[in-house]
Amino acid sequence: MKSFVLAGVAVLALAGCAPPFIEDLNRAAGLTGHMTMVGTVGYISFGNDTNVRFYPTKPTETAIGDVNIQSGFVVSTGASGANDYLRFAYNRDTGKADTSGSQQFTLSGFSSPYPLYQYDVISTTSATGANIVVLNWTTPSSPSYAFYSISLSGAGSLSPGTSGSLSFSSNIPFGVQMMPQPGGTEVFNFGLSVTGIVENEPASANVTTGFAAGTPITLVSTTTTRELYYMNPALAAAYVSYISGGAWLCDRITTSGVQNLSGVSNRIDALLTSGQLLSTQDGTLRLYDTNGNQLFSKPMNGLQYCYEANVGSTPYVFFALPMSLNHGQWVFNVYAIATSSIGDLGK
């Protein structure tokens, strides 16, 4: 009797399974615990790709409780490190996601601390249809953009639409910011370099036909080179984040002049509609007030900042959590927190 029991136990032990457990999920729990989970996309196989980033499609719902994101764009760096690959992924059925064919972007010439490509999901038409703008800053003096539309009901391919150079008369854009507007619309704010002047150039919502010039706001500036640029029309103030002497600096530019924000010593990745500045440099989430005073600093533990977008008339900050499962597979959780509550992340 005992022998049979022990033999049975031995067999069960060999057939035993480790319990379901995702370490990435718990590692970021300190931050996601303050957020609302608004979707899961995956699993997706990337082989040996690295630097995986996820840009969820924009929500079309009007209440955060109704948001259920089922798709998004995935950017990853190939194993050789020579190219970035852009894919669109959407949940086909429970537990599995389909992906589009990948669009390849060369990374040659990338040496700046600034991102070579900027990706902005600009609209969502359905769970399998979305638009993304890819801005290429390979040549800062003449940056280009491409527009990608995706609809996987048919061929499931990722095909470029409008593409061209960003040209605003003779002015050269040195940075761009996408910002949600009241009423659910979004604008692109370009920083344009003119001697002694930075202009703000709102873009049309329909970028497929090119960026139309809006009403410029003239700001006094001393900046003419590539920088990260953020504009808050409500405050009539722009922020530039740039590296100088190996350190990240941040200036606030208004009509009355340029002011260095000494409290900001990290790269700024977003200017929120609340006027707060957000940094994710080195995987640490830092929030600054409009004067550059740091409000909190928290390790992100794998969480990625995606964008700020309106749900109904309320702006939310969206984050993605890529989770690596077994066999090179990935799943992305998407979280959101009201911009007005983002200070809770520091608790």
Place this chain on the structure above:
Amino acid sequence: MKKLLACLFSALLFMTPALLHAQDQTAPSAAPAAPVDKAPRRLLFVMEKGGLFSSYTDNELIILKRSFLTALSDVDDAPVPIDYSLKSFPGSTEDRSKVAREAGADCWLVVKISGRGSPTISVVSYDLLYNIKTLDFSATRHEDFSMLDVYRERWDDVIPQVAKAYPPIVSHAYTRGPPGPVTLTIHAVAGTSITGLSPKPLRVGQAGTVTIDLPSPAPYSLRATASGYVPNAMDFYLNGQTDLPITQLRSPWLKLDGAFQDGLFPGFSANFSIPSQRFFGRLEVTTYRVGIAVNQNQFFASLPLTTYSLILGMYLTPEEKETRWYAGVGALLRVSWPGGASLVVDNLLPFGIRMVGGCDFPLFGRMRSFVEWTPTVYYNPQPALFAAYFGNNNAGPLSYTSVPPFALGLFEIRFGLRYAL
């Protein structure tokens, strides 16, 4: 007159044993003055070979057996061996005792030889008269048996203990005539209640003994219960012996488990119980920091996950049984401390209800072994993520099932060792 006194004495002598009465005995019995004629015990002897590899041949086993019997016969007052020649000897104590009794023996001995080079001799023996296991040990030799010179083998690591375990007993124990009266002194913990031998329960006195007159030879069964002790049910064959010790173990209030869960992930638990009661409570911890699981990419798995359980259960089998079945239910909490982050309740499956059904059985001394089926219903707040986790290649051979908002872990097994304090 002399005839009348003789008749009265004879009548008293024969009437007394017919009345099964008990009496407290507050002082040890006086030693018998007259010399007692003693007879050797009758031992059913079995020698087996063990081990999957390097086993001994049948001929070698016969040579070793003859060597053992020769050495045993050289010892004064040693039990008389009865050789058991059938192919296989039963495995359970009950079946072995039955075979021994049918063979006319009053005790049995199994000697198992395994391994060459450094053979191990495993010895198990049982006394049918006292219904106790007298020997259970192993001895390892540093040299192999020399088959060419095996008759010089004295078996000094076994035979002295066999002879000591079975000294001769009074010869009238083997009387084949009609049952006669024997005054049996039962030794047990003071206050023990003994049922099965008399119409009314016997009560062991403060001196730890109680006497009763019983016809002999005859088989008997008794059940001894005492507060704070494991009830003891025993069968014995009264064959002239005058003393019957009852081994009583204290009911443990605490049992400590060392266990493996979900494959080979280690855990510990403490089982609390009220002595002599069937209910128990268990606090259980299992860590997944290191372990073996076949559904991972690598053989060894390490997860920063710990589970805590509080189980309330009940033994379904009486305490005196060797194998005890039990069942329980309780709450389970999953806690994680991933690298670079704080201690958190697991986000995937934070808590659940765990059911337990299993049995434990004795190994040696206070050590027992157990195996449990521990199906668990987990709360699953992220069913889509859970489903993604179990995409194509992620599911193990015995996996979990998602039934939003729950996940069912139906194939969870826990087994290990249990030590009663």
